[in-house]
Amino acid sequence: MHTTSNVRLGVNIDHVATVRQARRAKEPDPVAAAILATLGGADGITVHLREDRRHIQDRDLFVLREIVTTRLNLEMSVADEIVAIALKVRPDEATLVPERRQELTTEGGLDVIAHESAVRAVVDRLKETGISVSLFIDPEPAQIEAACRVGAEAVELQTASYSEARTANAQIAELEKLRQAAHRAAEQGLHVHMGHGLNYSNVIPIVQIPEVEELNIGHSIVSRAVLVGMERAVREMKDILLRYRQAIM
Numbered sequence: 001m002h003t004t005s006n007v008r009l010g011v012n013i014d015h016v017a018t019v020r021q022a023r024r025a026k027e028p029d030p031v032a033a034a035i036l037a038t039l040g041g042a043d044g045i046t047v048h049l050r051e052d053r054r055h056i057q058d059r060d061l062f063v064l065r066e067i068v069t070t071r072l073n074l075e076m077s078v079a080d081e082i083v084a085i086a087l088k089v090r091p092d093e094a095t096l097v098p099e100r101r102q103e104l105t106t107e108g109g110l111d112v113i114a115h116e117s118a119v120r121a122v123v124d125r126l127k128e129t130g131i132s133v134s135l136f137i138d139p140e141p142a143q144i145e146a147a148c149r150v151g152a153e154a155v156e157l158q159t160a161s162y163s164e165a166r167t168a169n170a171q172i173a174e175l176e177k178l179r180q181a182a183h184r185a186a187e188q189g190l191h192v193h194m195g196h197g198l199n200y201s202n203v204i205p206i207v208q209i210p211e212v213e214e215l216n217i218g219h220s221i222v223s224r225a226v227l228v229g230m231e232r233a234v235r236e237m238k239d240i241l242l243r244y245r246q247a248i249m
């Protein structure tokens with residue numbers, strides 16, 4: 001089982017590109033954001049190259065591959081076109097996610113059970129190229145088993161149901177599901193990542209789940225960065241992760 005005192009922070013910079021694409025302009029450049037996030041203490045940079053290219057563009061990904069000195073995590077669907085790009089860019093990690101054109105953001109985890117052979121084929125191709133593969137899934141035992149069957153090295157348990165819970169009781173129930181799923185995944189030898197909808201307060205109980213090794217956080221950090229700057233926004237998140245993780249060690 002993998003447990004660590006330092007939870008990696010992957011900063012998702014998609015929404016820096018969202019601002020740029022609002023005007024189809026050249027700024028703000030997510031490449032500059034990646035450099036500042038790294039100065040602020042990010043352990044990795046995460047981007048989602050969507051099929052509709054609503055934010056991150058192909059050029060961003062290729063330049064990021066050149067300048068990211070930590071870990072580059074590419075969130076991607078299993079569409080042939082996107083897989084071909086991933087194989088060319090060779091991010092350190094690829095996280096397979098479900099994608100729908102009409103959605104505002106990712107809705108729920110990848111249904112690995114329903115698409116087992118397609119997911120396995122993509123996992124194999126990515127791993128053959130030396131890319132480590134994570135699957136963004138719901139915190140459900142059957143999905144964890146399926147992630148193992150298809151050869152994933154990590155799972156990113158989606159925290160949307162937790163972060164969007166409408167009542168305190170519902171949030172506690174979702175947190176408990178995440179705790180159990182993290183334990184189960186780690187027992188099966190999977191690295192445990194989490195992400196989606198995490199912010200400067202709801203991240204606290206999440207970082208205290210012992211099996212969690214990596215958190216991917218975007219919207220809340222970019223939102224804060226607009227007001228206080230990227231470096232500071234990342235440093236503040238990183239400080240929270242360090243402080244509350246150390247409390248359980």
Ligand SMILES: CC(=O)[C@@H](O)[C@H](O)COP(=O)(O)O
Pocket residue numbers: 012014015047048050075097104105106136195196218
């Ligand atoms: C997979 C996941 O949880 C998200 O980070 C996803 O990449 C969000 O996509 P948007 O950044 O387009 O909302």
Ligand SMILES: NCC(=O)COP(=O)(O)O
Pocket residue numbers: 012046156194195196197198216217218219220
């Ligand atoms: N995989 C989750 C991610 O990268 C960031 O999600 P969010 O913080 O933008 O909701």
